[in-house]
Amino acid sequence: MAFKLMKNTVIELNQPDSKPLQNAVRMFRRDLANTLLDSEEDLQSSIYVDAAAGHGLACEQFEIKVESGERLVIRAGDELGGIYGLLYISEKYLGVKPFWFWHDQLFHKQDYVEIPEGCYRSKPQRVRFRGWFVNDEVLLSEWQIDGSSDEVWRMVFETLLRCGGNMAIPGTDLNSKKNRHLAVEMGLWITHHHAEPLGAEMFARVYPDQAPSYLEHPDLFEELWEQAILAQKDHKVVWNVGFRGQGDRPFWSDDRRFNTPEERGKLISRIMRRQCELIREYVANPVFCTNLYGEILELYRAGHLDIPDDVIKIWGDSGYGKMVSRRQGNHNPRHNALADPDDPGLNGIYYHASFYDLQASSHIAMIPNSPELLADELNQCLERLMDQYWIINCGNVKPHSYILDLIRELWTEGTIDVAQHRRDFLEVFYPQSFVEDISRLFDAYFASTIHYGVHPDEKAGEQFYHHPARELIAACLCGETEQTLMRLYWATGKIGFREQIKWFKAKCAAAVAGWQDLAEQCRKLQDQMPAPFSHVFFAMLGVQVEIHYTGCKGFVALCDSLLALLDRDYVQAFVLAGDALTAYTQGVKAMDQAEHGHWQGYYYNDCLTNVKLTVYCCDTLRRYIRMLGDGPSFHSWERNYLYDAGDQKIVLLTNTNNHLSDDELYLKLKNKLGGSE
Structure with a gap:
C-alpha cells in the first residue's frame, strides 16, 4: 500500500534535540505547506526519522521504507543522512527543487501525494566533501528576507543542503565567524578561506601595531590558531592549514625577508605541520586540507612545498572555470592546476561560479565561459581523482544558480549531459512551451x-x-x-x-x-x-x-x-x-x-x-x-x-x-x- 503524504503528516525524530534535524523538519513542513492543501481526512500519517548511526548505512546515506499507508520510516547513517532523506522526499514527491526560492518556483497544491510501497536506499555521492564558499557576498549582506538578515543565510545553507552539499565557508572574513554557528546548526561541516587558515582571526586585525611576521611573533600567531581550534573543536570541521599574507595575497608581501621560492616554501611547510600538531592536541581524527592557490601552486609545482600525506590538496581554477592558476595583476603563468595522474595523495578543488578580480570577472552575472567547458574541466578533475573536496565560490547565489546546479549534478552523479541538464533546470520554472527558446538564449549568452x-x-x-x-x-x-x-x-x-x-x-x-x-x-x-x-x-x-x-x-x-x-x-x-x-x-x-x-x-x-x-x-x-x-x-x-x-x-x-x-x-x-x- 502506498504511503499518503499530507499537509498534516506528523514527522517524528529519534533524536528530537538535534538542531540539524529540527531545521530539516522546519524546511520539510514549509514544503508541505507550499505544495499541499489542508486535508479533511481523518487519516493521520507519520514519518519517523531514525538518524542513529548504524543500520548498515554509511555516513550521509539514507533508506526510505514505506511500512504502511500511514507510516514511512527514514533510516540514516547520521544526521546529514536524515536531512537528505527528508529533502529527497520533498524534491521527488513534492517537486520542491534546490533553487525553488531563488527563482520563485510556482507550486500547484494537491490534496496529497502518494509514495509507492517499497524501499529506496541512496547511493554515495561522487565527491566526498561538497560545499560552497559564500564569498564577496556584498549583495546578500545588505539584503533581507522579511526584515531578517539571518533568514538570508538560512536560505543559502538550506539551498546548499538541497544540492547535496555538506560543507560551507559561511562568508568572508567577519561573516564567516558570524554565520558559523548557523551553518553548524543546519548540519554542515565548516571549512575555511585560504586567506584565513584554521578560521583564525587575522593577525593584523588583532595586533595592528605588530609586524605580521611568523618569524618575529610565532607565539602570537599560534595563540590565534589555538583560539580558533578551541572555538570549533566540537564542530565538524575540515581544517584548512597553510599560510598567506594579511589579506588575500602572498605572505612575503608583508615580510620581505623571504626572497627565494625555497625560503617561502620551507616556512609554509613548517607552519602547516605545526598547525596540524596543534589541531591534533584537541581533535580526534581531524580532516585537513590546504589550498594550492595562486602563488602557492607555483611553489608546489616547483617542488618547494612539503605537504603531509593526510592533507587534502585543493587545486584552484583560474576564476573563469579553467583548471590553471589564476592571473594576479599582470602575472599570468597559467600553471596546470590538475593533479598529476599518478599523484598518490588526497586531492580536491576550489572552483569559481562567481569571481571578483577587478579585471574581467563575473560577479553579478554568470561566468563567461560555456557550461560545456566547465563540465569538461570538472570531468577531468574527477578522472584525476580530485574528488575528496569541492568548494565552489557561489558568490551571491542567485546570479549563478544555473552553474551551481550544473556543478551539483556533477558532484552528486559524477557525470552530466549539459543540454539535458539545462532543459531539466528550466522546466522547473517555466511552461514547457518556453523551455527550448530560453535554453537557446542561454547558449547565446x-x-x-x-x-x-x-x-x-x-x-x-x-x-x-x-x-x-x-x-x-x-x-x-x-x-x-x-x-x-x-x-x-x-x-x-x-x-x-x-x-x-x-x-x-x-x-x-x-x-x-x-x-x-x-x-x-x-x-x-x-x-x-x-x-x-x-x-x-x-x-x-x-x-x-x-x-x-x-x-x-x-x-x-x-x-x-x-x-x-x-x-x-x-x-x-x-x-x-x-x-x-x-x-x-x-x-x-x-x-x-x-x-x-x-x-x-x-x-x-x-x-x-x-x-x-x-x-x-x-x-x-x-x-x-x-x-x-x-x-x-x-x-x-x-x-x-x-x-x-x-x-x-x-x-x-x-x-x-x-x-x-x-x-x-x-x-x-x-x-x-x-x-x-
Missing part, C-alpha cells in the same frame, strides 16, 4: 561574451566594462595620458595609452551588436510570457544580458569620448560621455527592474562590479570635459551650437536664462550633433 585573451577560456565577465573603464577615466582626469597604464597590461599588453583605449573599444565594438540582438530577443520572449514567468525570466537571464549589453555599449561610447578628449574635441567628447553615462545608467535600471517582490533591495549593495560607480565616473568625466570646453562662462556651447545663426554673434547679454544643466545640454547637443549609435 555564453557565445556573446568577449574573448579578450590569447587562450580560448580568456573571456570577459561583466566587470570588464567597469574596472578598466574607471581606470581609463581616472588616468584622463589625473593627467596620466602621456604614459601607458601598466595596470591594464593583463588585457592590452605593453602599448601606449591611446592604443589601450582603442584596444578596449575594438573588443567591445565587435561584441555590442551581438549583445544588442540578444537583449532584443530576451525582451521579445519576455513579452510573450505571462506573469509571473516573465518576472522570473528577467531576473534569471534578462537582467544579466542587459548588464552585459549596457556595459558593452557604454564602454564603446566612453572610449570614443576619451579619444575625442585626447584630441581636444571637447563638444564631441562631452556628448559621447553623456552617451556612456546613459548606457551605464540603463544597467542600473535593469537591476532595479529585476527586484520584484521579496527581491526588493537585492542589488542595492552592488559595490564590487559597482555599476553605479561607473555611472558616477562618467558623470564626473562629463563635468570635467564641460569645464575644459564650456567654462568658465558655461554658455558658449549653447550659443555656438544651439542658437540660431543670426543670434550667435549678438552679445548684448551674456545669457538670458539659467545655464543649462549637463543633462539638458547633453540632450540638446546630441539632438543637434548626434553621438554614438
Whole structure:
C-alpha cells in the first residue's frame, strides 16, 4: 500500500534535540505547506526519522521504507543522512527543487501525494566533501528576507543542503565567524578561506601595531590558531592549514625577508605541520586540507612545498572555470592546476561560479565561459581523482544558480549531459512551451561574451566594462595620458595609452551588436510570457544580458569620448560621455527592474562590479570635459551650437536664462550633433 503524504503528516525524530534535524523538519513542513492543501481526512500519517548511526548505512546515506499507508520510516547513517532523506522526499514527491526560492518556483497544491510501497536506499555521492564558499557576498549582506538578515543565510545553507552539499565557508572574513554557528546548526561541516587558515582571526586585525611576521611573533600567531581550534573543536570541521599574507595575497608581501621560492616554501611547510600538531592536541581524527592557490601552486609545482600525506590538496581554477592558476595583476603563468595522474595523495578543488578580480570577472552575472567547458574541466578533475573536496565560490547565489546546479549534478552523479541538464533546470520554472527558446538564449549568452585573451577560456565577465573603464577615466582626469597604464597590461599588453583605449573599444565594438540582438530577443520572449514567468525570466537571464549589453555599449561610447578628449574635441567628447553615462545608467535600471517582490533591495549593495560607480565616473568625466570646453562662462556651447545663426554673434547679454544643466545640454547637443549609435 502506498504511503499518503499530507499537509498534516506528523514527522517524528529519534533524536528530537538535534538542531540539524529540527531545521530539516522546519524546511520539510514549509514544503508541505507550499505544495499541499489542508486535508479533511481523518487519516493521520507519520514519518519517523531514525538518524542513529548504524543500520548498515554509511555516513550521509539514507533508506526510505514505506511500512504502511500511514507510516514511512527514514533510516540514516547520521544526521546529514536524515536531512537528505527528508529533502529527497520533498524534491521527488513534492517537486520542491534546490533553487525553488531563488527563482520563485510556482507550486500547484494537491490534496496529497502518494509514495509507492517499497524501499529506496541512496547511493554515495561522487565527491566526498561538497560545499560552497559564500564569498564577496556584498549583495546578500545588505539584503533581507522579511526584515531578517539571518533568514538570508538560512536560505543559502538550506539551498546548499538541497544540492547535496555538506560543507560551507559561511562568508568572508567577519561573516564567516558570524554565520558559523548557523551553518553548524543546519548540519554542515565548516571549512575555511585560504586567506584565513584554521578560521583564525587575522593577525593584523588583532595586533595592528605588530609586524605580521611568523618569524618575529610565532607565539602570537599560534595563540590565534589555538583560539580558533578551541572555538570549533566540537564542530565538524575540515581544517584548512597553510599560510598567506594579511589579506588575500602572498605572505612575503608583508615580510620581505623571504626572497627565494625555497625560503617561502620551507616556512609554509613548517607552519602547516605545526598547525596540524596543534589541531591534533584537541581533535580526534581531524580532516585537513590546504589550498594550492595562486602563488602557492607555483611553489608546489616547483617542488618547494612539503605537504603531509593526510592533507587534502585543493587545486584552484583560474576564476573563469579553467583548471590553471589564476592571473594576479599582470602575472599570468597559467600553471596546470590538475593533479598529476599518478599523484598518490588526497586531492580536491576550489572552483569559481562567481569571481571578483577587478579585471574581467563575473560577479553579478554568470561566468563567461560555456557550461560545456566547465563540465569538461570538472570531468577531468574527477578522472584525476580530485574528488575528496569541492568548494565552489557561489558568490551571491542567485546570479549563478544555473552553474551551481550544473556543478551539483556533477558532484552528486559524477557525470552530466549539459543540454539535458539545462532543459531539466528550466522546466522547473517555466511552461514547457518556453523551455527550448530560453535554453537557446542561454547558449547565446555564453557565445556573446568577449574573448579578450590569447587562450580560448580568456573571456570577459561583466566587470570588464567597469574596472578598466574607471581606470581609463581616472588616468584622463589625473593627467596620466602621456604614459601607458601598466595596470591594464593583463588585457592590452605593453602599448601606449591611446592604443589601450582603442584596444578596449575594438573588443567591445565587435561584441555590442551581438549583445544588442540578444537583449532584443530576451525582451521579445519576455513579452510573450505571462506573469509571473516573465518576472522570473528577467531576473534569471534578462537582467544579466542587459548588464552585459549596457556595459558593452557604454564602454564603446566612453572610449570614443576619451579619444575625442585626447584630441581636444571637447563638444564631441562631452556628448559621447553623456552617451556612456546613459548606457551605464540603463544597467542600473535593469537591476532595479529585476527586484520584484521579496527581491526588493537585492542589488542595492552592488559595490564590487559597482555599476553605479561607473555611472558616477562618467558623470564626473562629463563635468570635467564641460569645464575644459564650456567654462568658465558655461554658455558658449549653447550659443555656438544651439542658437540660431543670426543670434550667435549678438552679445548684448551674456545669457538670458539659467545655464543649462549637463543633462539638458547633453540632450540638446546630441539632438543637434548626434553621438554614438
